[in-house]
Structures are given as C-alpha cells and as structure tokens.
Amino acid sequence: MSAVGRPVRPLDWDEKTSGTARYAGDVHPEGMLHAKILRSTMASAWIDHVDLRGAREVPDVCAVVDARDLPGARYVHSGGSHSDRTPFAVDRVRFRGQEIAAVAARTPEAAAEALDRIVVQYRRRR
C-alpha cells in the first residue's frame, strides 16, 4: 500500500521521457510489409472498373486487393453502425475517402508507387 495517497511515477517514465520506449512505428519485424489504401476521390459515384494490373507489376509489391477479393465480407465484428459496411467499396462509392483497394509491399515507396498505378473508372451518379 506504499503507493496509496502519494504521487507515483508511471512505471515506464524513464523510457517514455528518454524516447527509448518502443512504439509500433519503431518496430520492424523480419518480413514486415507496408500497406497503403487507395481511397475514393469522389463523394458519390458508380465504380465501373478498377484496374489493379499496373500496381501488381511494381517491384517489391506483394499483394494488391479490392472488393473482388473479399466477396460478401462485412465489418460484422465491429458491430453497431459499421456492421453492414464492406471493407472495400463494392460497385459504388458513398463518400470521399471510402476504401477502394489496398496494397502491401516491402517498402513504403513501392506501396505508394503501386497506389499511383491503380486506375479507377468512376461514373458520376445523376
């Protein structure tokens, strides 16, 4: 009970104030990949086609996925208002920033390059 009634320093105060505490971004496990997400530039539109081929040709890119890779998937695990959302936009986007595709690559630069090469054909809703 020596801590009751008196101020106590956090157990990790030394690490946190000296910058030696490790955060997710400080850890690079062997084989770690870098992910980036392509997001809708439109607030509301049909998606006619998503062409992932260019992205797959970028060196050091390990995976490129979109809604076609997750048929029927919903965020059921998060419950509530998100439980009917799909991980990626299916056929249409409903807000600017909605997820359309994702890339995993050995370097952040390769992941960014791959995103640049994904071609999304939108059709405006009337």
Added chain:
Amino acid sequence: MKKTLTVDGAQMTVDITPADSLLHIIRTLGFTAPKAACNRGECGACTVLVGSVAVLSCVSLAVLVDQPVTTAAGLGDGDRDLREAFADEAGFQCGFCTPGQVVRAAALLRDSPAATREDITRAMVGNICRCTGYVQIVDAIAVTAQRRRDLR
C-alpha cells in the same frame, strides 16, 4: 551520396539522397526517439537538437546538417531533472510526443534559464500533445526552471 553524421555521440557515415529528411535518416539508423507523426513540421514529435538548436527533423534536410544531432535519448544526466519533472507533473500519458517535448524544453531552459510560464507556453507551441492538455507539460518545465534557478 555519402554523409557523415554524429547522432547522440556516435559518428557514422551513411548513404543519403539530397531529398532525405534528417528524421528519416536518423530513424533508419535506429535512433527512434524522434517520432515520425505528421512528417510536415506541424506537430513537433520529431524535434531534435542540431548543435544546441531545437529543430523539426522531419523538415530538415539531412544533407545540410553539419553539427552533432542529439535526440531525447542522448540528452544525458544534465536533463534528468527535466525528465523526472515530466513524470512527476504528469506531463505525458501515451508518451509518443514526449521525446520531442523534452528536447524542445531542454533547449529552451538552456537558452532562457529565466523563462517565465508565458515564455514556456510560447516556446512549446509547436509541440502538439493529444493526451495531457498541455498544462502539465508547462508545469513540468516551469518546475524544472525554478529548481535550476534555486540551485544557482
């Protein structure tokens, strides 16, 4: 191109490109005290000393750095009282911004030992913290400043 940098007392020669930020280079070298958060000079999490000046390493070009670089991990015993004050005054919770806060505060207290609360608030304005609400950070620095003045 080759560049020789001294970080926290260790001298090393590294391959860099002219566009590499100081933050990117020193984190790649394993000095992870400065954090990459906004990467555009808005948040202060990447603050390091270049020579004796606190700079935002994410918007500093590594190629232009000639003086020794000091991160929070390299501040040494002279600033232990400051780090302890951050702990005692509850100047951090998650701690992600703290290495930057501590470096900025250390430079301030060296440059301006007579710093008032207002001076501290103004000097720390570029170091964003989402946990504390800032009052405790200013408390920690003000307490340290006062204690150091008392010791003189």
